[in-house]
Amino acid sequence: MRPDKRRERIVAMVLERERVSVDALADALDASRETIRRDLAELDGQGRLRKLHGGATLPGLSLYEPDREGPFQARLAENAAAKRAVARAAIGLFRPGDTLFVDTGTTTLLFAEELSRARGLTVITNSAAIAALASRGEDAQAFLLGGEYRDGGAECLGAMAIDQIRRFHAVHAVLTVGAVHEAGVLDYDAREAEIARAMVAQARAVTVLADASKFDRNAPFVVAPLEAVGRIVTDAVPAGPIADALVAAGVEVVDAGGPARDVAP
Template sequence: MTPRQRRDRIVELVRQHERMSVDALAEQLAASRETIRRDLAELDGRGWLRKVHGGASLPEPGSQGRVAEGPFSERLRENGPAKRAIARRAAALFRPGDSLFVDTGTTTLCFAEELALARGLTVITNSTPIAALAARGEGSTVFLIGGRYRESGGENLGPIAIEQLQRFHALHAVLTIGAIGRDGVSDFDEAEAEIARMMIRQARSVTVLADGSKFAGAGIFSVAPLAEIDRLVTDAPPPAAMADRLIADGVEVLLAGAAT
């Protein structure tokens, strides 16, 4: 096993267990404790994991993306475990050769951290941190959409971004949203809603990532009716009335933590 393979395996093990001790990693990888400690220090410096006393744990959600401080980074710290679970469940849906639009959001940033471990994907995104993470995937190709740059979320927006999106077609659109209700999915930002609508238009299948808190809200700007959504990946069962509407509109609901 090469040093790179060993470090990749360390990242996989920490993601699987959320926390691993130096002793456990050394035993599983047939390496010395000193070697594991050096690996953990390097991986911590790169943002792949967090080195803690006696081992390693997952970094804060989205921290690998290095987004600027502000409301977006504050949202990254909300419902972190749920977003991680959703991201992990969603990443298992895609296979080498798939093409994905991925929009900007705290949950899709966690999803991009999982894509960094994937292989052979084509990712089209308007998010600079998501592009950087997805590009780490072995054999993956990434296209970064241009446009007016918004530092807080590390994203490109506006007419240029919309025009460039029209040049692409993808098998899937993977989107985060502000709220989900009986009338569909919505957002609180007009420019981000425009990006999501164009990605839906240019994709064959739409997967929405939303933690349970999104069922309680109502966005200002409509993104799509439920009938345009193929899959919803969430961490909690939708309320009964909402679940009935999702079934009626043909939306497959996948719960994070369930068998893939």
């Protein structure tokens, strides 16, 4: 296999699995371990993945220390395939020249992986990892909001970050939330909800990225009423009262498809 083809296969495997060992890559690609290590070093230098001892991971995930347990790291593993499907569907909604606020979250981190392959987008974010990924896009600009730094999510929060958000105006706010409820889109963290609300106030349109597990949950902090949301990208179209509420509020539901799900008899 030609080196360029092999490296594209390596990137594809890392994107699919999020973390892959040298042994697994060597076996799958019928290459020596030393060849794979050289490929990983080359791809790491290009910013396309992060080389680790014994393997590789996504470049954004490396900022969250994959070997360290924590709440954000645990959420990265929850519904990962569904979140990735949502992220891949969402990137097609934006065009060169668009300016996007993007808040911190596990789904928006995966969305940032797609931003790294997009063209002509300007991204304003409070996430160090999302800024790093978004800046790799062709003809891209990325602005990282400052403020009080929270290590767990590699994010900036608080009054300083909110003040900086007010200095921008974006076409879109792209948000991840803790819950989608008839009461609105909600979050479990008061300070993250403040950031998201500030982004909504400074954007022309709001896109929410939410896998199906977020529907009909409840959370204590309101980010925005449903009427303020233009569209929700999800891996499974909701049904029942929440679906009726979305229709009544004029929210477009974008079906990302997503992984196969078990259906109860």
